[in-house]
Amino acid sequence: MMGVVEKGKPAERGATEESGEGADTNGGARVLEVAGISKRYGDLVALDNLAFEVHAGELFGFVGRNGAGKTTTMRIALGVLAPDAGVVRWLGVPLTFEARRRIGYMPEERGLYPKMHVAEQLAYLGELHGMTGGEARDSALGWLDRFGLADRRDAELQALSLGNQQRVQLAAALVFGPDVLVLDEPFAGLDPVAVDVMAGVLRERADAGVPVIFSSHELELVERLCDRVGIIDRGKLLACGTVGELRAGGQERRWVDVPGARANWDPGVPGVRLEQADGTRRLFELDAGIDDQALLKAALATGPVREFERVEPTLGEIFRSVIDGAAG
């Protein structure tokens, strides 16, 4: 299991232990709670009474269109912006400055010192978060090793490719062993190998008891990786839950293959519509509450059924339907 990290491994030291131990001591109270935050920029409502929770050990995917309010939410959580109303709690109390220092943050606007050496830069950030010089250095080197950048540790950041700069940026969020991770589009611009490494790291951190929230437009990745997903649009949280929960109440669809059926076969079940045909295979959409067994019976009555498959909507489809539903 990814979450079990060998504590004796020097590369992981400092980056892993604190969170793990904290998870043991604080147990279930380790919840990052966004409680009814609102933010306006003049006439523009950026956030409207936004509320959700991210639990310890949970990877929370934050999805929404550009300008939906994801970055504003994260900035408020980090104290970089002040909300007009509402509060962000951690361990049951509103986040203090000291508590915020324990949050690993990857801002949407990437930024590190371009002329600083990579390892030196990470160590500096580690120290700013309260590590001693030695710990910060060890942890920085450990994370560089993890991201395959051990040989670039003494290079200036600006000499690295954009993808590698992005890995350093994530290492900057991880270097001090944060209690919470807030990452604004950590996967944007990464190659598939780097995506896998980063996804592995996030899963591992979550399994170590760290609530991890990240935003992304890669909905397949979010669906695959996240325990829970929040869909935000125009500053409002439209849906929040596991992908399974989000599917519930959505459209049900079935692939049915009845090779003996006529070309224009219609099962004649109320609330069931043909959506798509592929040879003899047909995709039917079922309205909410319609029993799929009625469709199966109708199909069997026509001829031998070679295929009867439940099609679950992808997160992308759920996302579009939620957004369209809110707009309509």
Added chain:
Amino acid sequence: MTARSAGPVGARGLPTIVLVARHEVRMRMRSRVFVGGTIVMTVLVVIGIVAASLLAGRTTPVRVGFSGDSQALERSFSATAKALGVNVSLSDISDVTAGTAQVTAGTLDVLVTGSSSAPTAVAKTAIPANIESALSLAAEAARLSDAGLSPAAIASAMALVPVQLLQPPSAKDNENLFASLALGIVLWIALGQYGNMVAQGVVEEKATRIMEIMLATIRPSRLLAGKVIGIGLVGLLQLTIVGAAALVAVRVTNVASIPALGVGSILADIFWFLLGFLFYATAYAAVASLVSRQEEVQSTVAPISVLQIAGYLLMYAAIPNPSGPLATVCSLLPPFSPIVMAVRMAASDVPLWQVALAIALTLASIAGLTWLAGRIYSNAALHLGTRVKFMKAFRG
């Protein structure tokens, strides 16, 4: 597991201000700007000291040429001129016409012709102060000698009237003036340079977007203070180097005797430099956080630069009368006191209460500026693109 990594990460590391300051020192010392800037400042200060020595007229004696019989006056003229405080260099002129031509050409200041008892001075547009008196006294002595008086009788007859000073100036006063002028120039250049360095550092952090991570990690006022302190320390190091060069230049040009720059005077100047730096650097940082591009920095910090230049000019105005009302008032006003008070303290004895008041006012204004700057800084720091209006940044 080692004991070192056993506990949770807390405040075991160094304070954030120290970390930020250390980071600034490391990054600055590594840059070519630091090395180049040190060289440029050293050259400027040495040029300033040489210029000051030229302005003081100590190395350009009045050139006086004697022709014919008047050459007999040279010894007594030289002694009298020295007694009157005029530095002269004498030469023999064989031909009056050639000598006159030299005066016209400006290679000779004064040509003396005629006999020793009735000489005539030839000058171009005006005769330098006290040269006429010295020449008249020398001619008078010659006439008395011609009349048969003994050298002792002549010396007695020609003796200058003794002057009794109720408050005689110390011998070092005049030298302190040059020393304080030189230090004033150093302070001024240094404040401008380091203030701009802070301003550019702030904009650089905005432009490279590191600001958001920093603001999520440490308080804006600490980031600002650490930056100001770090650059201040780099500045002190640079000033030490420049100061050493200045001492060498002073010694070579002999514009002032080294002991005139006492330890107390140097420490006072460093103290005032630090106060002035804190004042101006904080102001520079606050204003610079309103813009996002290096090109915009100069125009934005212009109002602060104007204050600084005003302080520089006021310093010059204060030098002739360091205890006058203008100097006294300006030395108490925070934007100017770091420069004017430093010069006043070097040039005269400033009443203790005035020094204490100036320090108190400057410290209070630094505290106020830090509060204001921290507020502007955190409100404007994440605003990229167009320049942020001051009041918008202030209100947040």
